[in-house]
Amino acid sequence: MQHLRSGLRNIKTTRLAAAAFLVFSLVLPILSHSLAYAADLTQSSVRFDRMQTSTATTGTICAKPATVATEADVQVVFPTGYTLGTAANFTVNTTNLAWPTGGTAWPSIATATNVTSQTVTFPSGDLTVGTLYCFNWANTAAVSIKSSASSSNTGTITTRTSVPANIDTASYSTASVTSDQIAVSATVPSTFSFALSASTDALGTLATGSVVTSPTPRTATVSTNAKNGWMVWAKDANTGLNSTSASSTLASTTPGTNSTLVAGTVGYNTGITTTQAGGSGSITVAAPFVGTATGQGGGLDTSLRALASSNGTADTAVMTIKNNVAISVTSAAASDYADTLTIIGAGLF
Numbered sequence: 001m002q003h004l005r006s007g008l009r010n011i012k013t014t015r016l017a018a019a020a021f022l023v024f025s026l027v028l029p030i031l032s033h034s035l036a037y038a039a040d041l042t043q044s045s046v047r048f049d050r051m052q053t054s055t056a057t058t059g060t061i062c063a064k065p066a067t068v069a070t071e072a073d074v075q076v077v078f079p080t081g082y083t084l085g086t087a088a089n090f091t092v093n094t095t096n097l098a099w100p101t102g103g104t105a106w107p108s109i110a111t112a113t114n115v116t117s118q119t120v121t122f123p124s125g126d127l128t129v130g131t132l133y134c135f136n137w138a139n140t141a142a143v144s145i146k147s148s149a150s151s152s153n154t155g156t157i158t159t160r161t162s163v164p165a166n167i168d169t170a171s172y173s174t175a176s177v178t179s180d181q182i183a184v185s186a187t188v189p190s191t192f193s194f195a196l197s198a199s200t201d202a203l204g205t206l207a208t209g210s211v212v213t214s215p216t217p218r219t220a221t222v223s224t225n226a227k228n229g230w231m232v233w234a235k236d237a238n239t240g241l242n243s244t245s246a247s248s249t250l251a252s253t254t255p256g257t258n259s260t261l262v263a264g265t266v267g268y269n270t271g272i273t274t275t276q277a278g279g280s281g282s283i284t285v286a287a288p289f290v291g292t293a294t295g296q297g298g299g300l301d302t303s304l305r306a307l308a309s310s311n312g313t314a315d316t317a318v319m320t321i322k323n324n325v326a327i328s329v330t331s332a333a334a335s336d337y338a339d340t341l342t343i344i345g346a347g348l349f
Helices: 002-036
Strands: 043-048 059-064 073-077 114-116 119-123 133-137 150-160 166-176 192-196 218-224 230-236 240-243 248-251 258-260 267-278 283-285 296-298 305-310 314-326 341-347
Touching: 043 150, 043 166, 059 073, 059 150, 192 341, 218 230, 218 341, 230 314, 248 267, 267 283, 267 305, 283 314, 296 314, 305 314, 314 341
Parallel strands: none
Antiparallel strands: 043 059, 059 133, 073 119, 073 150, 114 119, 150 166, 192 218, 218 314, 230 305, 230 341, 240 248, 258 296, 267 296, 267 314, 283 305
16 A cells, blocks of 8 residues: 555656646746847937927937847837827838938838837838848827927837847937027128229320220229129210310210211210129120120210119129210311210119
């Protein structure tokens, strides 16, 4: 009888040992699995494209895995107080938007599949240890910054297997601020410069056989940032070249119209040509004063008449002013024929 009892005890012990071994064999892989996936991400960051309180924003998530495993998703925990949209709001892309150095597109990242409390789950492809992966959430409806300004707003990034089981994890920290923008302002002052190259124009001794043109034509130079352009006007003192001693005037040729002087016929006019180094505007010479041909131009009188204009800014816009004169055989002799031109300009701001 004693032997029977002893045998039964041995059988029991054996069965208990077998059961314990079975439980251990089942638990061991789970424990091993958990122990294998205990590393920290070697780099992690969450960039919020706006940090201003109560502001909806897009952003970027980056992580560098440390553990060899097959990733199936990544969970991002956003800081407490940050308002999250639905999973469908967390659309993503892998456009490199000034990512950290070495950042590369996160493989098979896609729109979030779940949002629970502050945790957002994104599907992921398999990651390579030591590579920094990044992706962007692209919809401002996904995240809104907390309503108060504070530092060290913390969250986590965790990669997981399909089980799911954690592989690598790391925390990150950010801040919310009252304002994340700087309003920049500046003033560009109005500018206008105007200069005549000289204040005299000696036409010399005239002859009936030719039309005399300014031997050294004077120039008027305009530079301005007036967006609507500029204008130049002129008038003369005598409506012609006047001689006090001879009581004679070589009269301006039909002021307000264009003319081309002919040798032997009394005439006096002013012709304009132009050049411009730069600017947004183009120069137009007023029709009466076009002076491209020899002796061509318009007569001036004592009223201001527009010589030229521009429709935009000017950098060194130059008007060349050629005074033309012709005499006849009956023109009174005198050495004091003279006229004074007044030339002015203005910017159209």
